[in-house]
Amino acid sequence: MCGIMGYVGPREAAPIVVDGLRRLEYRGYDSAGIAVHDGTALTVTKTEGKLARLAGLLDEHPVAGRSGIGHTRWATHGAPSDRNAHPHTDPGGEVVVVHNGIIENFLSLRETLAAAGAEFASETDTEVLAHLIALEYDGDLLEAVRRAVGMAEGAYALVAMCRQEPGRMVAVRMISPLVVGIGDGEMFLASDVPAILHHTRDIVVIDNGEIVDITADGWKIEKLDGTPVERDRLEITWDAEQAERGGYPHFMLKEIFEQANATTETLSGRLLEDGRVVLEDVHFPPGFVAGLDKIWITACGTAYHAGLVGKELFERLLRIPTEVGYAHELRYSDPIIQGTTLTLAISQSGETADTLAAAGLAKERGSRLLALTNVVGSTLSRESTDVLYTRAGPEIAVASTKAYLTMLVGEYLLALAIGRERGVLDPAIDATLVAGLRGIPAKIGEALAAEEQAVVLAGRFAGRDDVYFIGRGLDHAVAVEGSLKMKEISYVHSEAMPAGELKHGTLALVTEGTPVVVVITQGDVYDKTVSAIQEVKARGAFVLAVAYEDDEQVAKHADEVLRIPRVPDVLSPLVSIIPLQLLAYHVAAARGHDIDQPRNLAKSVTVE
Numbered sequence: 001m002c003g004i005m006g007y008v009g010p011r012e013a014a015p016i017v018v019d020g021l022r023r024l025e026y027r028g029y030d031s032a033g034i035a036v037h038d039g040t041a042l043t044v045t046k047t048e049g050k051l052a053r054l055a056g057l058l059d060e061h062p063v064a065g066r067s068g069i070g071h072t073r074w075a076t077h078g079a080p081s082d083r084n085a086h087p088h089t090d091p092g093g094e095v096v097v098v099h100n101g102i103i104e105n106f107l108s109l110r111e112t113l114a115a116a117g118a119e120f121a122s123e124t125d126t127e128v129l130a131h132l133i134a135l136e137y138d139g140d141l142l143e144a145v146r147r148a149v150g151m152a153e154g155a156y157a158l159v160a161m162c163r164q165e166p167g168r169m170v171a172v173r174m175i176s177p178l179v180v181g182i183g184d185g186e187m188f189l190a191s192d193v194p195a196i197l198h199h200t201r202d203i204v205v206i207d208n209g210e211i212v213d214i215t216a217d218g219w220k221i222e223k224l225d226g227t228p229v230e231r232d233r234l235e236i237t238w239d240a241e242q243a244e245r246g247g248y249p250h251f252m253l254k255e256i257f258e259q260a261n262a263t264t265e266t267l268s269g270r271l272l273e274d275g276r277v278v279l280e281d282v283h284f285p286p287g288f289v290a291g292l293d294k295i296w297i298t299a300c301g302t303a304y305h306a307g308l309v310g311k312e313l314f315e316r317l318l319r320i321p322t323e324v325g326y327a328h329e330l331r332y333s334d335p336i337i338q339g340t341t342l343t344l345a346i347s348q349s350g351e352t353a354d355t356l357a358a359a360g361l362a363k364e365r366g367s368r369l370l371a372l373t374n375v376v377g378s379t380l381s382r383e384s385t386d387v388l389y390t391r392a393g394p395e396i397a398v399a400s401t402k403a404y405l406t407m408l409v410g411e412y413l414l415a416l417a418i419g420r421e422r423g424v425l426d427p428a429i430d431a432t433l434v435a436g437l438r439g440i441p442a443k444i445g446e447a448l449a450a451e452e453q454a455v456v457l458a459g460r461f462a463g464r465d466d467v468y469f470i471g472r473g474l475d476h477a478v479a480v481e482g483s484l485k486m487k488e489i490s491y492v493h494s495e496a497m498p499a500g501e502l503k504h505g506t507l508a509l510v511t512e513g514t515p516v517v518v519v520i521t522q523g524d525v526y527d528k529t530v531s532a533i534q535e536v537k538a539r540g541a542f543v544l545a546v547a548y549e550d551d552e553q554v555a556k557h558a559d560e561v562l563r564i565p566r567v568p569d570v571l572s573p574l575v576s577i578i579p580l581q582l583l584a585y586h587v588a589a590a591r592g593h594d595i596d597q598p599r600n601l602a603k604s605v606t607v608e
């Protein structure tokens with residue numbers, strides 16, 4: 001996820017573009033840049049770091065010009081650095097491009113260009129687009145962009161300008177969002193409405209597979225095949241602050257609703273049409289996977305809970321003994337780790353001090369270190385031998401949601417990759433995983449429909465002091481994360497445990513009306529979980545079950561059921577967590593809490 005901004009009109013472009021980027025910084029903030037056209041030349045100014053650094057550079061060296069494009073970056077290809085910052089140009093500086101998303105076939109495009117003698121100034125996929133557009137250019141930017149994107153595959157949005165046609169911008173949307181703002185003799189273009197809202201409320205939304213040609217006087221939309229498109233304008237009525245959250249009252253809710261897209265991004269270019277799995281930054285040496293005798297997962301908080309799902313998967317599917325350890329405990333322990341161990345360090349930020357320390361210990365003991373992280377160029381990613389980026393985009397709310405879900409997706413991809421290389425993955429399971437993962441973004445979309453019911457149920461939970469979460473196997477791993485979500489934002493005490501553990505003590509706390517949330521999706525232990533429901537019901541508990549839409553049994557036992565779409569049991573965590581996130585969110589909202597910044601907590605815990 002990155003932010004794109006463009007302006008063409010009678011005013012100076014640079015301040016307008018930088019201001020728009022400031023309002024898009026929630027989409028990425030590891031580097032920023034602009035390109036401005038002064039009628040004869042294009043000038044690019046860009047830098048690693050937050051937008052304030054770019055603004056400082058522009059104060060020192062102002063650039064004049066009436067059309068410009070800009071970008072605030074959340075790295076996916078190439079670490080955050082000056083040279084990887086956008087905009088990117090072709091070697092002659094004729095074409096300039098900013099881009100949000102991923103060009104999946106960029107490596108093959110780059111190799112073809114390199115074989116023809118092209119030299120690249122960055123490691124990004126975007127620069128390839130600038131080369132292609134420049135090569136295709138014969139006096140008409142629109143046609144050059146159309147031909148170039150015809151060669152690119154992926155989910156992205158891009159905007160291009162060229163030296164020879166001042167005052168013109170051409171943009172394409174392939175999944176990643178793009179809106180045009182219509183001013184009075186001026187036009188704007190952005191990834192999202194907040195960037196342009198204080199200039200105009202008159203918006204045109206660009207759809208997938210469309211190309212838009214923009215000058216100060218107007219815009220023209222076509223499909224990529226050249227078919228003209230008529231599109232109605234929208235009048236935006238949100239205020240600027242609401243708009244930054246996409247109209248959602250909190251970033252947490254926005255991020256919950258971004259999970260289908262985030263999952264698509266995480267899978268993009270990794271689970272290929274033919275079923276192959278390509279993990280671009282994971283390069284195990286020959287023989288390593290065959291000789292692997294242990295996977296050691298280390299993380300904290302929500303990332304640790306993602307690790308609990310990983311343990312279930314790796315042991316069940318790969319038959320590799322897997323341990324999950326809190327990083328703050330492991331860093332002071334004496335773990336049994338060696339060259340035949342794969343350490344999987346999971347961290348959204350890639351900066352959690354305890355996780356870095358535990359990962360460092362694993363490396364010292366000779367383990368190969370694989371980072372599963374959301375932040376390209378983070379300390380964890382730099383210190384690891386292999387990296388799997390989750391591509392969830394920046395997560396602003398302290399309570400992690402989309403980062404967690406994409407960590408799980410990363411673990412499924414890893415299970416497929418390792419299982420195939422070891423030759424241990426049952427072909428039927430392999431096929432189930434591939435088909436199931438492909439369909440998971442749509443299933444996540446369906447699971448989000450639980451929100452309406454979560455709002456109503458939240459009323460029942462909001463006045464309680466304690467909530468219990470139970471489940472078995474994968475359901476237990478999800479219950480633990482559901483419980484953390486509940487406590488960290490609603491401040492209602494909650495505890496999670498395997499369903500079979502209740503009777504060994506905690507059952508003493510269950511009395512009339514005690515809320516117990518039961519995740520019940522695993523067919524092989526279904527009846528056992530029903531027994532646990534009966535145990536708590538017999539003590540007067542109010543039971544809320546999270547179960548498949550076609551589970552006709554569960555309503556006989558539970559008081560309420562939050563339904564999730566049917567998926568193969570092995571993939572259920574990818575959907576069963578969603579109603580729990582929504583429930584926690586609405587309980588916190590009902591209690592009137594500061595949901596995005598809960599008390600006493602910080603997004604990144606960079607101290608011990």
Ligand code: F6R
Nearest residue numbers: 301302303347348349352399400
């Ligand atoms: C909870 C939450 C935290 C983090 C934990 C680790 O919603 O976000 O528990 O998961 O602090 O952070 P990262 O993943 O950045 O290492």
